[in-house]
Amino acid sequence: MSSPRVMMGGSAERSMDFKGSGKRLLKQLAPDRALLWVMLAAAVLSVGLSVAGPMVLGWATDRVFAGVVGRELPEGTTKEETVERLRSEGDGSLADMLSGVDFVPGRGIDFGAVGEVLLIALALFVVSGLLALVSTRLAIVVINRSMHRMRAEVQAKLSRLPLSYFDRAKRGEVLSRVTNDIDNISQTLQQTMGQLINSLLTIVGVLGMMFWVSPLLALVALVTVPVSVVVAARVGKRSQPHFVQQWKSTGKLNAHIEEMYTGHTLVKVFGRQRESAGQFAEQNEALYEAGFKAQFHSGVMQPLMFFVSNLNYVLVAVVGGLRVASGSLSIGEVQAFIQYSRQFSMPLTQVASMANLVQSGVASAERVFELLDAEEQEADGPSVERPERPAGQVSLEKVSFRYEPDRPLIEDLSLRVEPGQTVAIVGPTGAGKTTLVNLLMRFYEVTGGRIGLDGVDVAKMSRDELRSSIGMVLQDTWLFGGTIADNIAYGAAPGRKVTRAEIEEAARAAHAHRFIRTLPDGYDTVLADDGAEGAGVSAGEKQLITIARAFLSDPVILVLDEATSSVDTRTEVLIQKAMARLAHGRTSFVIAHRLSTIRDADVILVMENGSIVEQGTHDELLTAGGAYARLYSAQFAEAVAEVD
Template identity: 60%
Template sequence: MSESNHDEKVAARPQRGRGPFAGTGMPAEKALNFGPSARRLFGMLTPHRVGLAWVMFFTIVSVGLSVLGPKLLGQATNLLFEGAISRGLPAGSTKAEVIDGLRANGQNDQADLLSGMNLTPGAGIDIRALSMILILVLSLYIVSSVFGWASAYVLNTVVQSTMYRLRDDVEGKINRLPLSYYDRTQRGELLSRVTNDIDNISQSLQQTFSQLITSLLTVVGVIVMMFIVSPLLAVIALVSIPLTVVITVTVAKRSQKMFVSQWKYTGELTTEVEENFTGHSLVKVFGRQREVAAVFDAKNEELYKASFGAQFVSGIIQPSMMFVGNLIYVAIAVVGGAMVAGGTMRLGDVQAFLQYSRQFTQPLTQLGSMANLIQSGVASAERVFELLDAEEQSADSAKAASPTGTAGELVFDNVSFRYSADKPLIENVSLTAAPGQTVAIVGQTGAGKTTLVNLIMRFYELDSGRITLDGVNIADMTRDDLRGRTGMVLQDTWLFGGTIRQNIAYGRPDATEEEIITAATATYVDRFVHSLPDGYDTVLEDDADNVSAGEKQLLTIARAFLAKPSVLILDEATSSVDTRTEVLVQQAMAVLRSNRTSFVIAHRLSTIRDADLILVMDAGQIVEQGTHHELLEAEGAYFDLYNAQFAAPVSGAV
C-alpha cells in the first residue's frame, strides 16, 4: 500500500501504533457469551449426524461392556473368598447348621457374616467357574476397547472434517470481506484467529468431545449398576453430583474471562512478533531493539498472567473433584464393610461397588478437568465467529452487466467518497479518461490519489455518483469482471512463493510459454532472468530476497503486462528501479498503455511529463488538470509542486 493511501486511511480507523515497535492487537469487543457460542460450536458438527450416531453407538457398547466388568469381578471375588471360607468348614454339614452352631456358641458376628455368603462347607474354590468369569471379563474388556477405538476413529474423522469446513469458511469469508475490514484489523490479530484459534478449537473438540460422551454415558451406566448392587450405597455416591456441579460452575465463571483474555493477548503478541519480524531491518537501522524487546516483554507478561490465571483457576476443578471422590470412597468403604459384617451384603459386591465409585467419580473429575479445555475452545470459537460474522462487502448485482468492448474509457460522474462519515475526502469529482489516454495523478501525501484509483477497482463503494467503464456502471458489473479488465502495479511489490514463471503468469495461469517470454522481454525481466541459476524456473525465496528490489518491481510489471488489461493502474510503479531501468520500463509501459486507459500515481513529476492528462489533487479535490506544459504555464498548484522538486535542488547546487 502506498504512503498516500496509508495517510488517507489513517484518519478513518482507530488510532493504533504502527511500525515494527508499536503493534498492539484489537481489544476484545465483548466478553465471551459462553452458552450461545458453545451451542454454535457444537452445532457445527450436525452435518455429520450419521458419523455422530455411529460414535454414540460404539461408545454405548464400549461403556456398557466396561461397566459390566466390576460386577463380574465381584462375583470372582465372591468365589475366591467364599470358597476359601467353605474349605475351612466341616464337610457334609449345611450352611444353616454351621450358622446355628456359631450362634449356639455365642459367635453372632461370625454367624451374621456367613449368613450373607453362598457357602458349601468343605467344597473349596470352584476353579472352573472362576476361570469362566475371568475369561468373560477379559473378553468384555477387549471388545470394549475395540469399540472404543472405533468410536475414537469415527469421531476424529468428524472433528477433522468439521475443522476442514471451518477453515474453508474462514478462507471464503476473508475473500468476501471489504478492504475496510483489513484497514482496522492488524495482520497479526487476523493471523492469530485463522491459525491459533482454529487449531485450539480443533484440539479442544478432539480432546473433549469423546471424553464428554464417554464420561456422561459412564456416569449413567455406573449409576444403574450401583443401584442394582446396593441402593443405599448408590444414594451415598450420588451426594457427589451436586457438589461437583457447584464446584465446576463456581470455578468456571471465574476462569471464563481469563480464557478470553488469554486468547486476546495471544493475538496481540502474534501481532507484535509479526510486525517485529517484517520490520526487523528497520528496527536495527534505528537502533530500537531495546524498545522492541521492552514492548514484547510487556505483551509476553500480559499473556503469561492471563494464561497462568486461566489455567490455575480452572485447574482447581480436578483436585477438588478428587477430594470429593475420596470422601465418597471412604464413606462407601465404611458403610459397605458394615453391611458385609452384618450379612446384608457380600464382599464381592462391596468390591464391585468400590470399583463403581471410582468409575463414577473419575468421569465426574474428567468432566471438571475438561472445563478449562472447553472454555478455551469456546473462547477461540467466538473469536473465529466474530470474523465469520463480520460485515461483508456488498454482493454483486443479480443482473450483472458487462462492457461489450475493451477500449477502457473511464468516466467519473460527480463521485463522492469518505472513509469516515464526518471526514470528507473525495467530493463531487468528475473526469473522463479516454481510451489510450494516460492520466497522471499528483498531489501531496494524503490528497486522495490512491483512494481515487481504489474506487476504480471497487475496493470501496461510492457514497454518491458513479464510475462507468466503456459506458457500463462498474457497480453493475461483477467484481471479478471489473478486476479482470484492470491491471494494477503497486509501489509495494507482492510476489508469491513459486517460480518466476508462475509469478509472471499469476494473472493469466493459462498463458503460453511464448506469451510469458514476450511479457518478460517487453518489461526487461528476460534480461536478468538468464543470469539466475535456473532461469524462469528459479524459485523465489521468502520475500523474494534472491532478487533485487528493482527486479521484483519488474516482475510485477511483467505480470500486469501479461494480463493485457483494459485499464492499467500504476501506483509509483517505478519507484524501486534505478534510473536506467526506469527509462526502459517507461518505454515498456508506453507499449502496454497503447489503446488502454492508464492511471499513473507519481511523486516524481519527471516520470509523467508526457502524460495526456495530469490531475492535481488536494484534499480529495481535483484542483487543476491539463498537460505538463499547460499546468506549468498556469503557475498554480502543479507549478509549485514542480518547483519544489526541481528548482530547490538546482538552487542548492548553485
C-alpha cells in the same frame, strides 16, 4: 463502517459467550452426524461392557470367598444349619454376614467356576477396548473433517471481506485466528470430545449399576455430587475470562512479531531493537500473566475434585462395610460397588480437569466465529451488466466517498477519461489519489455518485469481471515463493494456460527479460516468499517482474500506483518507454509523486482534499502557475539542493 474494536472482536475485558460459542462449535460437527451416531453407538456399547466388568469380577470374588468359608466348615451340614448354629451360639453378626454368602460347608474354592467368570470378564474388557478404539478413531475422523471445513470456511470468508477490514485489522492478529486459534480448537476437540462422551456415558452407566446393586449406597455416593458441581462451576467462572484474555494476548503478540519481522531492516536502521524488544517483553508478560492465571485457576479444579472423590470413597467404604456385616450385601457386591464409586468419581474428575482445555478451545472458537461473522462486502447483484465492447472509457459522475461517516474525503468529483488516454494523478499525501483508484477497482464502494466503465455502472458489474479488465501495479511489490516464470504467469486469467513465449514477451515489454536471463536459472530462478532472498533480485527488478505480470493480463485499463518509486533512474526510463508503447489502446492511470515520470501523460489531474483542483497537460499546468506548478517547482528545487 464498523469500528476496529467491533471488527476485531470487542474489548479484551468483555467476557465471552461460552454457551453460545460452545453450541456453535458443536454444530460444526453436524455434517458428519452419521459417523457421530456410529461413534456414539460404539461408545455406548464400550461403556456398557466396561461397566458390567466390575459386577462380573464381584461374582468371582463371591465364589472365592464362598470357597474359603465353605472349606473351614464341617462337611455334611447345610448353609441354613450353619447360620442357625452361629445364632444359637450368640454370634449373630457373623451369622448375618454369612447369610449373604452362597457357600457349601466342606467345599473349597471352585477354580473352574472362578476361571469361567474371569474369562467372561476378560472378554468384556477386550471387546470394550476394541469398541473404544473404534469410537476414538471415528472421533478423530469427524474432528479433522470439521477442522478442514472450518479452515476452508475461514479462507472463503477472507476472500469475501472488504479491503477496509484488512486496513483496520493487524495482519498478525488475523493470521493468529486463522492458524493458532483453529489449531487450538482442533487440539481441544481431539483431547476432550471422545473422553468427554466416554465420561458422561460412564457416569450414567455406573450410576444405573450402583442403584441396581444398592440404592442406599448409591444415594450415599451422590451426596458429594452437588459439591463437585459447585466446585466446577465456581472455578470455571473464575478461569474463563483469563482464557479469553490469553488468546487475545496471543493475537497481539503475533501481530507485533509479524510487524517487527517484516520491518526488521528498518528496526535496525533506526536503532529500535531495544524498543521493539521492550514492546515484545511487555506483550509477552501480558500473555504470561493471562496464561498463568487461566491455567492456575482451572488447575485448582482437579485436586479439589480428587479431594471430593476421596470423601466419596470413604463414605461408600464405611456404609458398605456395615451393609456386609448386616448380611444385606455380599463382599463381592461391595467390592463391585467400591469400583463403581471410583468409576463414578473418576469421570467427574476427568470432566473437571478438561475444563481448562474446553474453555481454552471455546475461547479460540469465539475468535474464529467473530472473524466469520465480520461484515462482508456487498455481494454482486443477481443480474450483472457488462460492457459490450471493452474499450477503457471511464467516467466519474459527482462521486463522493468517506471512510468515516463524519469525515468526507472525496466530494462531488466528476471526471471523464477517454479510451487510450494516460491519466496521471498527482497531489499531496492524503489528497485521495489511491482512494480514487480503489473506488474504480471496487475495493471500496462509493457513498454517492456513479463510476462508469464503457457506459456501464461498475456497481452493476461483477467484481471479478471488472477487475479482470484492470491491471494494477502497486508501490509495494508482492511476489510469492516460486519461480520468476510462475510469478509473471500469475497475471493470466484463472484457468488459462500460459506459454513460456508469452511470459518472455511480457518480460521484454517490461524490460525485465535482460536481467532475468543473467540469473543462474533464468526464468526458473526460485524466489523466496519475500520475493528476493537468495535470488540476487533487487527492489527495482522485483518491480519489473510485477509490471510484466500486469502486462501479461492484457488489461483494458492499466493502473500504476507509485510503480516507479523504488526503481533507479535508468530503470525508470525503461519503464516509461515500455509504458508509452504498451499504453496504446489502453486507458492508463498513473499515480506518482515524482512529476518527472508523468510529463507525457495526456491528462494530469491535480488532487487536493479529495477534489480535482487542476487538470491539463504538463505544459498547460506549468503555464497556469497553480498547484501543479508549485509542486513541480518544489521538486525541482529539492533536486537542485540534492545536487548542490
